Amino acid sequence: MKLGVLDQMAQPKGMTAEETAARTMEMAQYVEELGYERYWFAEHHATKGLASSSPEIMMAAVAAKTVKLKVGSGGILLPQYSAYKIATQLSQLQALFPGRIEAGVGRSPGGNETIRSLLADGKQDQLADYPDKLRDLITFLSKEGKVRAAPRTEDAPNLFSLGLGENSAKLAAELGIGYVYGHFIKPNRGKEAHQTYRAHFRPGYLDHPDTRSAIFVICGETDEQAEELAISQDVWLLNVEKGLDSRVPSIEEAKAKIWRVKEIEQIRENRKRMIIGGPGKVKNELLHLSERYQCNDWLILTNIYDFHEKQQSYRRIMELFS
Incomplete structure (x- = not known):
């Protein structure tokens, strides 16, 4: 089993963005010592409690403070930016940290229409352009491309497309790049997405499916204990979905919440996006999903309030498979 971290930099209540960034650096160094292979950063905008808005910058910062940990984006909002500019940033990172750069890109708008427009410098909605921009990005990163991004490194960074189902999987496969399925967003299409990717993969940017x-x-x-810890994540996710305060509440605050019937139902639904339990339960469920998806490479998100308990959760997970 290969394990990595996908960090949204969820900010606990009572902690500043600066403190959250410092804790993130500490966490990356900690999980490298545990044996995690990679540390990826999400991209979120216009939120009060998700402090990862520039994955490229966080990748550079973490790579500079670690030794062999691979760093990645999960993912850069490609429709909102110039594919060439993204290619130059990734090439620059590859020059600084050869063999450690993993670029995940996605189709998300990054926020509401105002935020999307600001990111895209006022240009019209470009989500439909994602496949073309992805092809351009591949060209700019490839040695065979007519126009190649600088610096021209010996090897290109690994490239992945993020998605939630068969259409995104087929696109990644036909372009010959890696694919990352977002079970933490949409847990009911994982088997079909992975099957589609394997069935349609053509060697291109990559020689083999990834x-x-x-x-x-x-x-x-x-x-x-896992259920006790999870209540802060449950409330956090409800607030994120409602567009409310996206900082992570303490367990005490979460326990004091008066639940509505619809909220309880939504938590039950959200739990399909998660594995919560002691070591035995976590191992069994992750192995079950690995078998179902035919995927043994996982990016783990843990958005709980307590930093120490978050570290211990990552430690226990690694110990299950080390």
Whole structure:
């Protein structure tokens, strides 16, 4: 089993963005010592509690403070930017940290229409241009491209497209790049997405298929402790979905919340996006999903309030498979 971290830099209440960034650096160094292979950063805008808005910058910062940890984006919002500019940033990172750069790009608008327009410098909605921009990005990163991004490194960074189903999987496969399935967003199309990717893969940018999946995991000492920790993530995710305060509440604040019936139902639905439990439960469920998806490479998200317990969750997960 290959394990990595996908970090949205979810900011706990009572902590500043600066403190969250410092804790993130500490976490990356910690998981490298545990044996995690990679550390990826999400891209979010116009939120109060998700502090990862520039994955390229966080990739550089973490790579500079670690030794062999691969750093990546999960993912850069390609429709909103120039494909050539993204290619130059990735090439620059590859020159600084050869063999450690993994670029994941996605189709998300990054926020509401105002934010999308600001990111795209006022240009019209470009989401439909994603396949063409992805082809351009591949060309700019490839040695065979007519126009190649500088600096012209010996090897190109690994490239992945993020997606939530068969259409995105087929696109990545036909372009010959890697594919990352977002189980933590949409858990009901994983098997079909992975099957589609493998069935349609054509050697291109990559010689062989490369698939990963991203999922929320909280691993406690016991199932009961994991449930105790998870309540802060449950409330956080509800607030994110409602467009409310996206900082992570404490367990005490989360426990004090008065639940509505619809909220309880939504938490149950959201739990399909997660694995929560003690070591035995986490191992069994992750192995089950790995078999179902035919994927043994996972990016783990853990958005709980307590930093120490977050570290311990990552430690327990690694110990299950090391």
